[in-house]
Amino acid sequence: MTIEDRLQQLIEALDISVLEFARKLGERRGEKIYHILHGRMKPRFDTLQKILMVFPQVNGDWLLRGEGLMFRTLNPSPTAAITTEERLRNMEFLLFQLNERMALLQQTNDQLRDEVAELKERVTTKAG
Template sequence: MKDRIVQLINSEGLTSSKFADTIGVQRSSISHILSGRNKPSLDFVQKIRRSFPHVNIDWVIFGEGEMYTSQEPTNLFENETIQFEKEEETPNITPQPPKLKKESPTKPVNQPESFSEMNVFVPGKQIEKVVVFYTDKTFREYNPS
């Protein structure tokens, strides 16, 4: 399975670090799997399946069939042309700036130093979804269910 994971990483044009980030595992986990120290867990395989739905999971696990479930390009936007509709001409209206509500100054909000310091657990409430935004303008959604 390790060799097929390497093949998948290369086919998707990723580094092992970017692959780890994409499927949501620690980079060391990928390193341990690729070095042969650890074998991929069921959770690891499920993360591959969620992150790469176009990959044939039977191929990943057993080496059966083709790598991809369809002949679609691996880059989902590779063969697409984006067309924009021409905007209709609007009458010459001077846009008005939005009216801002003036508020009295308040004390600055104390923001936590790190995620672990945030008190996100509220008694009697369940978390439905967590969205994490990264500095490279990407994001991941986590659903606990």
């Protein structure tokens, strides 16, 4: 999953528009974010840093590398608590990632099985 995909998922999970997301980052218009989302430009370090400062609940490892959950658990307080809806989104995303990994493992397993079958056939052919 690309960083553009993760940003799109984040905006959807925050349930805000791209323009509202951009404005929270200090942008007057949403063009920069739209360009990033459509792959016309990569997010710069300062943009990623702003995202993590403006949305402290966002897991930096997830945003940068796609590792872990979208939202991190913060110290429990009324203003920083992760909502049940955010936790459900995290679980849905985690299940999505697990399904992708399972599919990749299944594909690798199938390839290995085919290679073993070919090797067995070669050994049988050479022995006979």
